[in-house]
Amino acid sequence: MxxxxxxxxxxxxxxxxxxxxxxxxxHFHNPSSGYRASKPVKNALATAREQVxxxxxxxxxxxxxxxxxxxxxxxxxxxxARLIGRKKSRVLTxxxxxxxxxxxxxxxxxxxxxxxxxxxxxxGRFDLEELAEHLDADIPTFASLMWSNNExxxxxxxxxxxxxxxxxxxxLHTDAIQAVGKVPxxxxxxxxxxxxxxxxxxxxxKGVGALYLRNGFRLEPLLRGGGQEGTHRSGTxxxxxxxxxxxxxxxxxxxxxxxxxxxxDHLEKxxxxxxxxxxLNGSREHRAGNIxxxxxxxxxxxxxxxxxxxxxxxxxxxxxxxxxxQQPSHVQKAMGFSxxxxxxxxxxxxxxxxxxxxxxxxxxxxxxxxxxxxAIQSPLTGPVQxxx
Ligand SMILES: Cc1ncc(COP(=O)(O)O)c(C=O)c1O
Numbered sequence: 001m002x003x004x005x006x007x008x009x010x011x012x013x014x015x016x017x018x019x020x021x022x023x024x025x026x027h028f029h030n031p032s033s034g035y036r037a038s039k040p041v042k043n044a045l046a047t048a049r050e051q052v053x054x055x056x057x058x059x060x061x062x063x064x065x066x067x068x069x070x071x072x073x074x075x076x077x078x079x080x081a082r083l084i085g086r087k088k089s090r091v092l093t094x095x096x097x098x099x100x101x102x103x104x105x106x107x108x109x110x111x112x113x114x115x116x117x118x119x120x121x122x123x124g125r126f127d128l129e130e131l132a133e134h135l136d137a138d139i140p141t142f143a144s145l146m147w148s149n150n151e152x153x154x155x156x157x158x159x160x161x162x163x164x165x166x167x168x169x170x171x172l173h174t175d176a177i178q179a180v181g182k183v184p185x186x187x188x189x190x191x192x193x194x195x196x197x198x199x200x201x202x203x204x205x206k207g208v209g210a211l212y213l214r215n216g217f218r219l220e221p222l223l224r225g226g227g228q229e230g231t232h233r234s235g236t237x238x239x240x241x242x243x244x245x246x247x248x249x250x251x252x253x254x255x256x257x258x259x260x261x262x263x264x265d266h267l268e269k270x271x272x273x274x275x276x277x278x279x280l281n282g283s284r285e286h287r288a289g290n291i292x293x294x295x296x297x298x299x300x301x302x303x304x305x306x307x308x309x310x311x312x313x314x315x316x317x318x319x320x321x322x323x324x325x326q327q328p329s330h331v332q333k334a335m336g337f338s339x340x341x342x343x344x345x346x347x348x349x350x351x352x353x354x355x356x357x358x359x360x361x362x363x364x365x366x367x368x369x370x371x372x373x374x375a376i377q378s379p380l381t382g383p384v385q386x387x388x
Contacts, residue, residue: 002313002358006201007150007178007291007349012244013203019247020205023240031237032228041239048246052210055249056176056195057186064211064219064232065242069177069198070100071222072211073144075233076173076194077104079220080142081113084171091115092134092143092170094126094156095334101144101175102330118145120334123283124154132164141170147195148179151331151347152282153291155183159190166191177201177209181252182288187212199241203352204248208241260350261289263359267348268292270363275370281332281345292348295337299373301345307369313362315348 003011029038031045049060066072081091091113093105109115118130126145135141143165148155158174165172173194179185181202187195194217199208213219213232225234272278277297296304301317308315328342348362
């Protein structure tokens with residue numbers, strides 16, 4: 001199998017697994033216990049906090065470990081909602097956020113918060129003029145704007161958005177789950193107030209995440225109890241997974257992404273030159289190096305995905321959460337794509353482990369699958385659904 005769906009999840013890096021193992025076996029102790037055996041566990045937590053902080057240029061005491069990216073986003077949104085209050089405040093977000101931001105914001109709207117959504121240009125990047133129109137220094141404002149999109153890989157003008165928001169004294173949370181480890185993320189250079197990270201997007205296991213909380217910010221915790229994580233997130237720490245996340249952060253610091261983007265560029269060159277009616281979607285210039293988001297005229301993405309799966313190539317049509325849903329992706333609709341174009345897209349996402357041979361095999365399989373689907377669906381009959 002050739003795995004090209006690394007934006008859905010990455011495999012656990014062997015060095016990450018190796019770092020985790022002692023904390024699943026000998027060092028099983030509770031990091032809060034008082035005896036000597038808990039010392040290495042406590043130290044491992046501190047090391048992981050430092051590793052994650054270093055990756056984004058934060059301080060270790062600004063990192064809170066969570067159970068996943070969704071928890072990090074919900075913690076940021078719900079606690080800020082409580083802090084700014086419902087009256088005369090405003091919550092801003094974008095039309096291309098992950099559901100782990102959109103759903104909590106919908107819940108806030110349902111209980112009376114004023115929420116506003118900014119659009120994106122055709123290249124998938126925020127409309128900064130629209131953002132500026134929604135800002136008013138007299139209205140306490142909280143914004144949640146992603147750093148890099150999970151479907152298209154397009155990196156957002158987050159530095160510019162942050163500057164606009166800071167000028168109006170607004171608070172900014174960013175979902176950087178698809179950015180961290182793929183593009184430079186520096187919270188001193190771009191002074192966001194909160195930032196979400198998820199382990200399984202950067203070669204750590206599923207079920208661990210982190211929230212960066214700028215020093216001086218207090219959270220209204222989602223989980224109250226024993227007061228772990230500086231009282232921001234109670235619950236005994238998932239030490240083996242946190243150690244894994246720390247190791248993954250260290251590996252991300254020390255490994256470049258240029259080899260991945262060269263392979264991605266090679267794939268795109270092959271697809272564009274060997275198949276007709278191919279559209280590479282989103283900004284060419286501002287995007288993570290591991291992702292190719294592509295549409296094929298007169299070819300349904302869902303059908304392509306199934307044919308490719310049968311040919312031993314795993315890709316997706318949008319985000320993993322969208323797969324199986326019949327609606328066109330909200331991200332592509334926000335970019336102004338027609339339903340047909342949005343439904344004819346594939347997301348192909350590479351990893352550090354992807355090889356040139358795999359890319360060449362995948363390109364051959366995609367060309368073959370597109371030809372096969374086009375033969376059974378014409379522009380007149382419209383897309384044909386392929387069922388297993
Ligand atoms: C941009 C983005 N935000 C949030 C999430 C949710 O992260 P997790 O799966 O760790 O809850 C994902 C995962 O797909 C994502 O891509």
